[in-house]
Amino acid sequence: MLKFTKDHEWLRVDGDVATVGITQYAQEQLGDLVFVELPAVGKQLETGAAAAVVESVKAASDVYAPVSGEVTQVNESAVSEPGLVNSDPMGKGWLFKLKIADPAQVAGLMDEGAYQALTG
Amino acid sequence: MSHDSGRTTDGSLRNGLDPSSVVRPPSSTLKRTPLHDLHVELGARLAPFAGYEMPINFKDGVLKEHLHTRAAAGLFDVSHMGQLVVRSPSQGIRQAACALEALVPVDVLDLPRGRQRYALFTNSTGGVIDDLMIANLGEYFMLIANASRKEEDEEHLRAALIGCELDRLHDRALLALQGPKAEQVLGHFAPEVAAMDFMDVRLVSILGEGCVVSRSGYTGEDGFEISISAANAQTLARKLLDHPDVAPVGLGARDSLRLEAGLCLYGCELDASITPVEAALEWAIQKCRRQGGRREGGFPGADVILGQLASGTQRRRVGLRSKERTPVRAGSALYHDEQSQTPLGKVTSGGFGPTVNAPVAMGYVASAASNPGTTLFAEVRGKRVPVEVGTFPFVPLHYKRRK
Numbered sequence: 001m002l003k004f005t006k007d008h009e010w011l012r013v014d015g016d017v018a019t020v021g022i023t024q025y026a027q028e029q030l031g032d033l034v035f036v037e038l039p040a041v042g043k044q045l046e047t048g049a050a051a052a053v054v055e056s057v058k059a060a061s062d063v064y065a066p067v068s069g070e071v072t073q074v075n076e077s078a079v080s081e082p083g084l085v086n087s088d089p090m091g092k093g094w095l096f097k098l099k100i101a102d103p104a105q106v107a108g109l110m111d112e113g114a115y116q117a118l119t120g
Numbered sequence: 121m122s123h124d125s126g127r128t129t130d131g132s133l134r135n136g137l138d139p140s141s142v143v144r145p146p147s148s149t150l151k152r153t154p155l156h157d158l159h160v161e162l163g164a165r166l167a168p169f170a171g172y173e174m175p176i177n178f179k180d181g182v183l184k185e186h187l188h189t190r191a192a193a194g195l196f197d198v199s200h201m202g203q204l205v206v207r208s209p210s211q212g213i214r215q216a217a218c219a220l221e222a223l224v225p226v227d228v229l230d231l232p233r234g235r236q237r238y239a240l241f242t243n244s245t246g247g248v249i250d251d252l253m254i255a256n257l258g259e260y261f262m263l264i265a266n267a268s269r270k271e272e273d274e275e276h277l278r279a280a281l282i283g284c285e286l287d288r289l290h291d292r293a294l295l296a297l298q299g300p301k302a303e304q305v306l307g308h309f310a311p312e313v314a315a316m317d318f319m320d321v322r323l324v325s326i327l328g329e330g331c332v333v334s335r336s337g338y339t340g341e342d343g344f345e346i347s348i349s350a351a352n353a354q355t356l357a358r359k360l361l362d363h364p365d366v367a368p369v370g371l372g373a374r375d376s377l378r379l380e381a382g383l384c385l386y387g388c389e390l391d392a393s394i395t396p397v398e399a400a401l402e403w404a405i406q407k408c409r410r411q412g413g414r415r416e417g418g419f420p421g422a423d424v425i426l427g428q429l430a431s432g433t434q435r436r437r438v439g440l441r442s443k444e445r446t447p448v449r450a451g452s453a454l455y456h457d458e459q460s461q462t463p464l465g466k467v468t469s470g471g472f473g474p475t476v477n478a479p480v481a482m483g484y485v486a487s488a489a490s491n492p493g494t495t496l497f498a499e500v501r502g503k504r505v506p507v508e509v510g511t512f513p514f515v516p517l518h519y520k521r522r523k
Contacts, residue, residue: 031372032183034472035447035479053501055447057182057376057472 003106004115005066010090011098013106017072021094022054022063022085025119031056033082038074038096045069045098047105052095054085067105069098153199154293154350155357162368170267172200175370182372186474189339189377190515193299194369195360202270203289203347204277207260211283216261219284220254223276225396225419227406233258236321236334238404241276246395246421246428249276250386255321255334262321262332264294264345266386293353298343298377300518301365306333306344309359313344318519327352327359338374340381340517379480380473382439382512388450388468389437389482395421397428398484400437405429436490439512440467440498442479446505447472448498454485455497458504464489467498473514480514481507 001013008026011018027033035055045051045065052063074096078085085093100106110118150173159166164175175197177185188194208215217228224239231237233256241249250269255262265273270288277286297306306313310324316335324333329352337343348356360366375385384390390399408414411426419425442448447470454465470481481498489496492511497504 031177032181034183034474035445037446055472057186057474058372060447060449 001106002112003066003109004112005064005109006118007064008119009063009066010115011066011106011109013100016100016103018067018069018098018100018106019094020051020063020066020096020098022089023115023119024089027086027089027093030054030061031058031086033085035060036078036082036085036095038079039071041071041074043071045071054082054095063095065098066109067098068101070101071096072099073097151200153197154291154353155197155199158354158357159197159368164368164370169371170200172267174200175368177370177372178368180367182370182376183474185367185369185373186376188367189299189369189373190341190475191299192365192367193297193301193305193343193363194339194373195357195366196296196298196369196374197293197357198267198296198345198374199293199350199353200267201294202263202265202267202273203292203294204263204265204270204274205260205287205289206263206277206281206284207287208284213256213259213261216284217256219281220261221409221415222282222418223280223420224254225405225409225422225425226254227408227415228254228261229415230408231256234321236319236336240390240396240401240404241273242396242419242421242425243392244420245393246397246424247392248386248390248394248396248399249273249392251384251390251401253334253336255332257321257323257332262347269386289347291350293348293350295346295348295353295357295360296337296339296343297346297360297366298337298339298341298369299365300342302341302343303520305360305363305366306346308363309356316344316520317522318342327356335520338381338383339377340383340513340515340519341377342518342520375469376471376474379469379471379482380475380514381517382482382514384437384482385469394484395425395428395433397425398433398435398437402429433487435465435484436487437468437482438485438490438492439510439514440470440481440483440496440507441510441514442481442498443495443506443508445479446500447479448481448500448505448507450481452481452483452498452500454483454489454507455499455504456489458497463499465496476514482512485509 037053050062051065236255253264332347449470452467453463465485467483473480494509
């Protein structure tokens with residue numbers, strides 16, 4: 001299941017684990033990324049908390065936790081190769097995985113159609 | 121998103137990218153340069169800058185545009201900058217030079233015809249009103265001023281320039297062609313530019329029009345700045361872009377290029393409270409204007425500036441290299457160590473340097489902490505990031521100087 005936030009994050013849910021990244025629209029707007037900072041594994045995130053940072057040449061942008069949970073994995077490839085987030089933001093450019101604390105929070109997020117309407 | 125004062129992100133994913141939350145002045149209130157239609161055609165991302173709608177980047181993006189400029193030739197539209205002419209028809213060029221010398225700590229009287237010089241308008245406390253170029257075109261001086269300061273500069277000149285005419289050039293464009301291939305490319309249109317040295321200025325016929333061309337720029341690379349009529353600007357830009365070595369470059373890469381070259385940006389490294397000495401721009405003050413010189417002082421704030429040349433300053437502009445991959449950006453406080461709560465400086469410009477392939481920054485620090493090799497700590501998102509004080513530029517400069 002693929003969900004979106006109005007802050008241009010996506011999450012892909014598989015059981016109680018969500019993979020989180022930034023959308024195609026976000027990477028296009030941000031431009032070439034040169035630096036990615038990810039949360040520590042084990043960190044507890046609340047919905048809407050700043051979870052990661054992606055930086056272009058010009059500016060730094062926060063990536064927020066779309067739902068509450070514990071960080072279980074981070075994508076080291078995105079750290080060593082920030083360009084991955086530009087070239088494959090929905091796939092190889094994923095940022096971190098969360099163990100979802102409350103599945104009900106996922107239901108409250110936008111589906112793809114609603115997100116396309118927002119950014120279209 | 122509520123802005124946590126400890127954070128240095130601009131939260132743009134939440135604020136800047138949400139289409140419904142973007143608040144921009146209507147495009148009709150922004151000025152446009154003569155190349156606006158071309159920018160739109162080339163798919164530029166446009167944004168307000170100094171009251172103009174300017175291209176931040178084109179389709180290639182900031183990173184590629186920056187690297188292209190250092191590898192080949194980047195074409196910049198800088199028509200938003202101020203182009204002013206100072207002349208004294210009744211008393212001649214020397215009068216105009218004297219009048220200008222009363223406003224800048226620079227040798228203008230002995231600036232030869234066909235040469236250009238970096239200058240600074242200073243105020244009564246020795247602070248900088250603007251940095252600019254002054255070019256001697258024989259019958260008049262041409263001044264190129266920052267877009268964000270051109271109104272202030274004109275007001276300053278009108279109030280203070282004695283016995284001279286001041287004209288703002290209308291219907292002009294200013295193009296910058298920068299990079300190792302610039303000479304070859306511009307040479308197709310005007311072979312004589314190959315003989316120009318860094319900081320030469322000539323009247324050059326391009327596409328049948330006498331253009332003012334200087335061998336100078338804001339990137340650290342060899343290159344030219346071309347003042348041309350608004351009517352012919354697009355034609356020239358298109359012909360230059362037709363050349364396979366030339367790519368359009370926006371203000372985003374213009375900033376990363378000048379940062380790597382260690383060049384000041386007014387509003388960041390320079391403002392009315394910062395003196396040229398604090399800004400490490402003493403090289404721009406020729407000997408004749410210094411203590412003991414033939415025309416010592418005689419510009420606003422001379423007592424402060426000459427005093428600083430003699431005794432030093434409390435703070436100094438330095439280059440900063442991040443020891444980690446974390447970029448350090450403008451506004452970050454600088455500390456002596458990881459625990460200290462009293463900052464000893466501040467970052468004034470910072471970002472990622474695509475050519476250096478690492479974060480680069482500039483800022484002001486207490487003079488005691490300004491020696492190259494000193495490790496300081498920048499506060500970034502609540503964490504202390506180590507940075508090393510160094511000189512600038514961060515990349516080799518490629519000016520074609522007289523041998």
